[in-house]
Amino acid sequence: MNTLTLLWAEAGAEWRKAWRQPAFAIPTLVLPLAFYALFAIVLARPGGGNAAYLMATYGVFASLGPALFAFGAGIAHERETGQLALKQVSPLPVPVYLGAKLLSCLGFTGLVVLALYALAAWAGGVVLPRGAWLALAVVHLLAAVPMGLLGLVVGLSFGGSAAMGVTNLLFLALAVLGGLWIPVFLFPGWMQGFALAMPTHHLAELSLALTGRPIAGSVPGHAAVVAGFTLAFAGAVALAWRRAHR
Amino acid sequence: MAAPASAGRRWRGPALAAAVALGLAGFFFALPEPGDERAAPPAPGFVLRDARVFDGERVLERATVVVREGRIVAVGPEVAAPPGLPVIDGQGRTLLPGLIDAHVHTWGDGLAETLNFGVTTVLDMFSDPGPHQVLRRTRDSLAPRAHADKFSAGALATAPGGHGTQFGVKVPTLTTPAEAPAWVDARLAEGSDFIKIVYEPRTAEGLGPPFPSLDRATMAAVIAATQARQRLAVVHVSRLGPAHEALEAGADGLVHVHVDRVADDALVQLARERRAFVTPALAVIAGFDPTPPPPGQPREPQRLAADPAVRPFLTPDQRRGLETPPSSKLVMFRLDTALASVRALHAGGVEILAGSDAPNPGTAHGASLHHELELLVRAGLTPVEALRAATSAPARRFGLTDRGRIAPGQRADLLLVAGDPTTDIRATRAIERVWKNGAAVERRRYPEAP
Numbered sequence: 001m002n003t004l005t006l007l008w009a010e011a012g013a014e015w016r017k018a019w020r021q022p023a024f025a026i027p028t029l030v031l032p033l034a035f036y037a038l039f040a041i042v043l044a045r046p047g048g049g050n051a052a053y054l055m056a057t058y059g060v061f062a063s064l065g066p067a068l069f070a071f072g073a074g075i076a077h078e079r080e081t082g083q084l085a086l087k088q089v090s091p092l093p094v095p096v097y098l099g100a101k102l103l104s105c106l107g108f109t110g111l112v113v114l115a116l117y118a119l120a121a122w123a124g125g126v127v128l129p130r131g132a133w134l135a136l137a138v139v140h141l142l143a144a145v146p147m148g149l150l151g152l153v154v155g156l157s158f159g160g161s162a163a164m165g166v167t168n169l170l171f172l173a174l175a176v177l178g179g180l181w182i183p184v185f186l187f188p189g190w191m192q193g194f195a196l197a198m199p200t201h202h203l204a205e206l207s208l209a210l211t212g213r214p215i216a217g218s219v220p221g222h223a224a225v226v227a228g229f230t231l232a233f234a235g236a237v238a239l240a241w242r243r244a245h246r
Numbered sequence: 247m248a249a250p251a252s253a254g255r256r257w258r259g260p261a262l263a264a265a266v267a268l269g270l271a272g273f274f275f276a277l278p279e280p281g282d283e284r285a286a287p288p289a290p291g292f293v294l295r296d297a298r299v300f301d302g303e304r305v306l307e308r309a310t311v312v313v314r315e316g317r318i319v320a321v322g323p324e325v326a327a328p329p330g331l332p333v334i335d336g337q338g339r340t341l342l343p344g345l346i347d348a349h350v351h352t353w354g355d356g357l358a359e360t361l362n363f364g365v366t367t368v369l370d371m372f373s374d375p376g377p378h379q380v381l382r383r384t385r386d387s388l389a390p391r392a393h394a395d396k397f398s399a400g401a402l403a404t405a406p407g408g409h410g411t412q413f414g415v416k417v418p419t420l421t422t423p424a425e426a427p428a429w430v431d432a433r434l435a436e437g438s439d440f441i442k443i444v445y446e447p448r449t450a451e452g453l454g455p456p457f458p459s460l461d462r463a464t465m466a467a468v469i470a471a472t473q474a475r476q477r478l479a480v481v482h483v484s485r486l487g488p489a490h491e492a493l494e495a496g497a498d499g500l501v502h503v504h505v506d507r508v509a510d511d512a513l514v515q516l517a518r519e520r521r522a523f524v525t526p527a528l529a530v531i532a533g534f535d536p537t538p539p540p541p542g543q544p545r546e547p548q549r550l551a552a553d554p555a556v557r558p559f560l561t562p563d564q565r566r567g568l569e570t571p572p573s574s575k576l577v578m579f580r581l582d583t584a585l586a587s588v589r590a591l592h593a594g595g596v597e598i599l600a601g602s603d604a605p606n607p608g609t610a611h612g613a614s615l616h617h618e619l620e621l622l623v624r625a626g627l628t629p630v631e632a633l634r635a636a637t638s639a640p641a642r643r644f645g646l647t648d649r650g651r652i653a654p655g656q657r658a659d660l661l662l663v664a665g666d667p668t669t670d671i672r673a674t675r676a677i678e679r680v681w682k683n684g685a686a687v688e689r690r691r692y693p694e695a696p
Contacts, residue, residue: 047357047393049377114270117277127278127383134274185414213376214401214436216416 003096010092010100015107018070028065029112032058035181036116041123051124053183056207059113059140060200061180063147066108068167068174071101072151076163079155079244094241102148109144113137128211136210143203146226147174149233150199156240174200199229280383288316288388289685291658293327297336298666302343302638302651305630305668311341313658316388316684321652339678340666343637343652344659347615348525348644349501349601353377355561356604356611357393362559362690363612364680366659367395367649369601369640371482371501374415375400375436382437388657390685397644399480400438403429403468405458409444409482412457420460423467430471440478440644442501443468445488454485466495473498478644480525484578489513499523499643501601505531505579509587514594523643525601526588528621533608534579536572545571546581547608550617555675558691564610572607581621588625598622599643600636616675629671658684 018025040054078084087097117133120126128136154166175181177191178200184192195201202222205215215222278284291314299306301321312320312328327333344366350356351373360368370378378398385395404410406419420429430441445465448454460468465481472479473496480499481492485506492500493516500517503509503526517524532546539545550556551568560568592598600622602614609617615636622632641650648657660681665673680687 045355045358045393046361046391047352047381047396048354049380052380053376114273118273121277125284125384127280127283130274130277130279133277137274185416208376212379214416214418 003093006092007096007099007103010096011103011107014100014104018104018108024070025108028070028108029115031065032062032112033115033119035061036119037123039181040120044124051120052126052128052211053208053213055116055120055124055126056136056211056213057180057183057204059116059136059207060143060178060203061175062112062116062140063105063109063144064171064174064180064200066105066112067144067147067151068154068171069151070108071105071148072154073160073163073167075101075152075155076158076160080160098152098237098241101152102145105148105151106141106144110141113140132210132212136207139203139206139210143200146199146203146230146233149230149237153233153236153240156237156244174198177201179204199226202226202229283384283387285384285387286389288683289390291315291319291331291684293331293333294336294341294660294662295327295333297662298340298668299652300340300342300630300633300637300668301653302641303634311652311660313660313681313684316658317654318652318656318658318660319654321654334662334679336662338664340663340668340673341652342633342661342663342667342674343650343656344661344680344682345615345636345674346600346640346646346650347602347604347612347618347636348599348640349527349603350611351603351605352396352398352611357381357396358690359561359564359611360394360604361392361612361680361682361687363556363616364661364663364674364677365394365612365615366661366680366682367397367641367646369440369644370396370398371442371480371601371603372399372402372410372415375433375438379437382439388683390683392682392687394682395649397439397646398437399440399442400433400436402442402444402482403460403465404444405460405464408458408460409446409455420464420468423463426464426467426471427474430468430475430477434475434477438477440480441468441472442480442482443492443497444482445492446482446484447488447491449487462491462495465492469495469497486510486513490516493517493520493522496520497522499525499599501525502527502603503531503584503587503591505584508583509590511594514590514596517591517596518594521597523597523599523639524588524591525599526584526591526622526625527601527603527618528581528584528588528625529609529614529618530603530606531579531584532581532617532621533568533606533614534572534577535581536574536577537580537582546617547614550613551610553675555677556613556616559689560610560613561692562695564605564613567605568608568610568613570607585621585625588622592626592631597639597643598627598631598635599640600632616672619671619674623671630668632671633667633674660684 036058040051177194178198184195202225205222209215294311299309310325346367347365348369350368401417402410446455446459469479478498480501481497483489486504489504547568600618602618604611604614619632638650662679664676667673
């Protein structure tokens with residue numbers, strides 16, 4: 001078996017594992033959609049024009065659940081129950097194990113993003129050029145990479161119950177301070193500074209730019225910051241992996 | 247026996263992948279593009295019989311109006327009601343074009359609150375361009391809607407740290423005349439319908455507002471660049487000197503009346519010669535004026551909030567906004583001075599537009615335009631002139647060809663009021679019905695907070 005086949009098989013196993021715990025998978029999928037339906041459609045203000053704005057930011061939000069809860073806190077649980085040790089004694093390369101987690105995380109995010117677009121387009125009246133829909137999908141899907149890596153860092157660094165607490169905190173900080181629920185400019189000035197430290201904020205700005213919104217800063221600037229966060233999280237995963245298995 | 251099974255398994259993966267890829271392609275192909283906006287069909291229409299009609303210019307004492315599929319199709323004393331449409335009796339009532347507020351700032355619920363008072367179109371003098379881009383695409387449709395239409399300046403032209411940058415909305419600023427053409431192009435690309443410029447320079451003695459302003463040359467360059475692109479350039483001023491300079495630079499209109507002193511003959515003459523309009527926004531000046539009212543009398547905005555024709559339709563936040571006294575006693579806003587200036591401008595032949603500057607302190611979306619109409623009459627406009635200032639005049643000035651009048655072909659944005667606002671301007675508040683795009687608007691009432 002070559003590495004790619006192995007990765008594919010392992011990702012498939014991860015995917016099936018997630019779906020065999022529907023009580024876990026379904027809330028992850030439904031939460032961003034329910035939030036979007038509530039704030040962008042049910043409670044929408046006539047003439048508010050926010051359905052596209054919220055679609056851009058909730059698309060980033062879509063990656064948080066799978067990345068942090070399913071695969072971050074999940075991996076901590078796997079460590080505690082000894083499943084990880086079992087994997088380690090099997091002839092499975094580490095990058096394949098982690099890569100499979102990430103791939104399955106991308107898959108989950110992709111599902112939420114597609115459902116979100118369907119909701120926004122046919123219930124929220126969002127209209128975008130074809131190219132913008134596709135570019136937005138790429139950004140929203142790729143958002144799962146830095147977020148998935150961050151989830152892995154948490155899962156590898158903390159025990160099961162501690163990981164859950166840390167994950168909750170990260171989840172809220174990334175969503176709220178990153179401006180995914182409420183636009184950052186509505187925050188008081190001292191809070192706006194925190195947004196710059198949130199990768200989700202830069203991902204949201206990229207998404208908003210793709211929907212044709214004027215944004216603060218430039219697209220290459222935000223993309224560079226996101227790339228920086230991704231590299232930093234990847235480095236942190238490597239470190240956490242080594243520390244966790246010395 | 248094993249061969250077919252393994253062949254089947256070998257092909258299952260790629261077949262699944264191909265099916266998923268096809269499904270994805272189909273999904274993205276089905277997502278709506280600009281031009282695919284769903285527009286609900288317009289309302290079938292109605293006939294309004296025997297009402298007094300102010301058509302945006304003049305008064306028809308008794309006329310019938312036929313509305314079909316979002317547009318007015320006939321107006322006149324001898325119009326016959328076509329069969330099949332519901333007939334409304336207009337006796338004792340006056341039909342007006344949906345009102346236009348020529349100075350607002352909208353976000354959140356603003357456009358819905360506006361429509362609640364029969365104001366069907368607003369000219370937004372600065373707000374976040376993002377939501378506007380969305381609304382702009384469906385603005386021309388005749389679909390029924392629960393909010394007023396917006397024509398917007400988007401971001402305003404101001405200096406770094408200048409007026410307009412303090413509200414949290416990102417404002418791309420400029421400092422030199424050379425930046426003006428690119429700045430204007432960027433606004434038009436963002437969806438601005440016209441350009442608004444803030445001009446608040448200090449005097450030679452260093453007096454003036456405590457924030458930076460565009461200099462005179464940059465203000466003039468933005469006006470020139472805007473007009474070269476066939477758009478309107480309007481200017482925010484608060485003092486007589488800068489008002490004069492803005493008009494000399496060719497401003498199409500001033501969106502405030504200055505407040506530091508009464509307009510002099512030179513300003514009136516210049517505005518008239520340049521055919522510039524002035525949107526005085528007296529309602530916001532009344533809101534900011536720190537002068538205590540005569541004993542036993544409410545302040546102007548409080549009187550509006552207490553009006554039984556207005557109060558039930560104000561949101562609790564709007565009531566609070568109108569009832570809260572101004573926070574600063576130091577502002578130079580004096581309603582009396584502003585009224586005197588409007589009187590001079592109007593008497594001198596300068597066109598006045600009605601605008602409220604809602605939702606600033608002391609104003610409320612929709613309601614304050616009715617206040618503005620009353621204040622314009624106090625400043626010497628006749629009720630009919632005031633009504634023109636809130637209907638046909640802003641439509642003509644801002645190139646809105648489908649609204650502001652009651653005439654065949656016009657969008658059926660209409661307001662039916664009890665009584666006769668062409669003689670008593672306060673009758674505009676006695677709203678009986680509102681139609682947006684020919685569809686009846688359900689007015690929202692808000693109970694008093696316990």
